[in-house]
Amino acid sequence: MDENVTTAVLEEWVRRFAHLVAENRDHLTELDAAIGDADHGLNMDRGMRAVVAALDAGTPATAGALFSKVGMTLVSTVGGASGPLFGTLFLRMGSTFGDVQTTSAQELAAALRAGLGGVVDRGKAGPQDKTMYDALSPAVEALAAAVADGGDLATGLKDARDAAAAGRDATTPMLARKGRASYLGERSVGHQDPGATTVALLLEAAAETNF
Numbered sequence: 001m002d003e004n005v006t007t008a009v010l011e012e013w014v015r016r017f018a019h020l021v022a023e024n025r026d027h028l029t030e031l032d033a034a035i036g037d038a039d040h041g042l043n044m045d046r047g048m049r050a051v052v053a054a055l056d057a058g059t060p061a062t063a064g065a066l067f068s069k070v071g072m073t074l075v076s077t078v079g080g081a082s083g084p085l086f087g088t089l090f091l092r093m094g095s096t097f098g099d100v101q102t103t104s105a106q107e108l109a110a111a112l113r114a115g116l117g118g119v120v121d122r123g124k125a126g127p128q129d130k131t132m133y134d135a136l137s138p139a140v141e142a143l144a145a146a147v148a149d150g151g152d153l154a155t156g157l158k159d160a161r162d163a164a165a166a167g168r169d170a171t172t173p174m175l176a177r178k179g180r181a182s183y184l185g186e187r188s189v190g191h192q193d194p195g196a197t198t199v200a201l202l203l204e205a206a207a208e209t210n211f
């Protein structure tokens, strides 16, 4: 697996994610209405619209600059838990890529893993806490496994998409132990986690991108 992943294709991924978030804004907000404060779709859509505006104003030259811009924009435009959490995910990915114009499947897998580490540092969530972690962690493992096996990146990203979707679905029966949903205790059971749903969209966007 030695594909050259360009900054342009990574930007295409980010723009596709913004598109999916916009399409799913009301759905994400409805999920958050059940176990939170009904703002997750609005939060993420506001943030990703600002990201697209920033990218329209000037294309970052490197993978590091691209993801840093995405992360900083999310942190500065999104309130609530998801701004710092998704912001940190992208910021860590950016610092892992560094100032390179092209990167590799291995680096992409490593960057996503580092992003997960950033989310854990910030939010202290682990498996089964019913958060974005439960979709992101399986996606990280699936992509890493595909890259280690030497398969092509497109297949690896489809595996990661499927793993994230399964992780998202698995949040429904969980009892929330982190974030606003945890205030509900037993009443959080039976509802899909909004943040995990957004992570599944991020991996869906990756699988749809022509890497």
Ligand code: ADP
Residues within 6 Å of the ligand: 032, 036, 037, 039, 040, 041, 043, 044, 079, 080, 081, 082, 083, 085, 119, 122, 123, 124, 125, 130, 131, 132, 133, 178, 179, 180, 181, 193, 194, 195, 196
């Ligand atoms: P808020 O909860 O502040 O209203 P959002 O509604 O935008 O923020 O985002 C809620 C999502 O954030 C949850 O569905 C969950 O996936 C994620 N989340 C909340 N707290 C944590 C945490 N400590 N670690 C990881 N993810 C978290």
Ligand code: MG
Residues within 6 Å of the ligand: 032, 036, 037, 038, 039, 040, 080, 180
């Ligand atoms: Mg909320």
